[in-house]
Amino acid sequence: MSLKLITLSNKQGMQIKLSNWGATWLSCLVPVEKVNREVLLGCYSLEQYQQQHAFLGATVGRYANRIANASIDIEGKHYKLIANEGKNQLHGGADGFDKRVWQVHSQSNQHVTFSLVSCDGDQGYPGELTVEVTYELTENNQVIISFKASTSQTTVVNLTNHAYFNLDGEESKDILNHTLQVNASQFLPVDKYGIPYENLVSVTKFDMDLRQAKRLSERLLDSPERQKTGGYDHAYLLDKTQPIAAQLTSSDNKVTMRVMTTKPALQVYTGNYLQHTPNRHNGEYNNFAGIALEAQFLPDSPHHNNWPQPNCWLKSDETYQHQTTYQFVVN
Template sequence: MKKRFLRTIPFAALCLAVAFTSCNSGSSTKAEATTQSDSSKYNTTIDGKEVRLYTLKNKSGASVSISNYGGRVVSLLVPDKNDKLTDVVLGYDSIGAYRKKGEPFFGALIGRYGNRIGKGKFTLEGKEYNLQLNDGVNTLHGGTDGFFSKVWEAKQVDSQKLELSYVSKDGEAGYPGTLNVKVVYTLKDDNALQIDYTATTDKATVVNLTNHAYFNLNGEGDSTILNHELVIDANAYTPVDSTLIPTGKLTPVAGTAFDFNKAKTIGKSIDENDQQLKYGKGYDHNFALTHHDGKKPVAKVTSPVTGITLEVYTVEPGLQFYSGNFLTGADHDGKGGKAYPHRSAFCLETQHFPDAPNHANFASTVLKPGETYQTSTTYKFVK
């Protein structure tokens, strides 16, 4: 697999339906937040930094609202088959809910390392680094001090583009090197939400950035995603152990519950008698993508209720498909007081492979001084 750390790569987002209006368009050196009164539920100060909600809106009326707390996609309104705007991402009605312990990373930017690192340690240039353990014996999504919990500097470029930046200091969460990160959200007129990531470091480190949006194309708050039809362009996946760490093998999907090369519902094979499905309580696995040049979709998901199809484009070699197995519906603190029950959302996290720093046969996630990490993912909604 090809490394994506190049010095230069020319490679080549929603308001809540009632609560928010779009931000003013035009260039700005300082980000402007939405001004509707309900946005006050997202506007606060954390660690001495201002937290605001920013709304992007395109010419067709689709919109995305993003908090600079964790760079979180709070809502995403796209038209269904009847041109009704439908919010397709799970989330909360206030910033406080995103800060509670055990919150499942709704809509967040994930770093310094997306997904899991086994036993919270890796060796780089002869030195062992120990990370924060926040998933049993492992590190998940950067640890307890991950990017999902940081206040990012925000600059709204225009009505359809938001730039977020964050400086992760040397040693933060156990990772080496000071990492300068920029993430740009762009809501395009064809209802595509493009996310562009760049980063540089002053010391060799590992980097694996992604977004953790939870989707339900029936509309957030719907009770299931098992009726969604899914296609994933992958001939293999990385099986895991009982703690969901890859074994290091690549296993063909043919003839297994993991074969989504032809469209089938998420629920069709999810409860098969397969040890991998038992480990994940459903799908929580990384797929090795067959093509990932950003030009053709690596995954497609369609709702039979709204007719909305999500297409995923990426230059990443892996895609973590998670079927919302650890959602419980125990709390009614979703949007509008909704509960989010078991398997009521799915995630398609574009990434390099989980635990890659500990597997020499996986594509490298090492970033060195003088190199630029650059990657791009697009979530496009069609009907």
């Protein structure tokens, strides 16, 4: 199956580029004062996308984020998954969906649907999983990403997009002077490996409160939680009474990105380990070059059925269906 490059555009002059390699979001050009601003981190070539380890813009699965000890128990049976981050599994394993060539199922000027079949036992997961991911660019500068999946037997599913944003323009040094607001009153504390070590706690604990817009550089490494992970790399349980999950604003205040999602949680990752990742100018990014806002189930959810969120299990008679929208507003 050949690699394909697909461009979507709208009448406002906004343009995004996508590839069937990893169903990846490659580029996002937003017109700002008559100049197209590239707000998405990306590589110089598709070959570099295949070599980098930061999941730039990719669709990740079967299970986004971490599963402790790379194992799950389903209906009384123990499954050993492929570990790819020490003893844990990250983003679906060493050969996750981000490294697959997807089929282009359908496309138009403003949408594309990618499809993939993941075989029973893929990366250790039970069941044959059929997946579709649709990207749509609307006339009001929304990028809507819709996920759909069905399985032949009970499994776990947690799909997300791993785009990194820099609303100042991806050539700018970092995102530390961006401001971020996340409508969440609870978050998950994690150990240095990103594995939750206790239940959800108030965001007021460990200085993790983002309910009011906060500059990302503010006391960045003062919190013991952020010290462990080198910055923000934490899941927030979203307040679903609020239509907007998160709002990110560039340091020049010219671009705001709003995130809306049907998923229960948002992983906030400030690109703490992006150093040496190839950039789109044939150079390299540094740490904090971009921020990922990944809508998903809470990390390690298969081991925590008590958490207040929809469960992450998918049965053969069910359909997994979720949607995340990134809207770009030029101020």
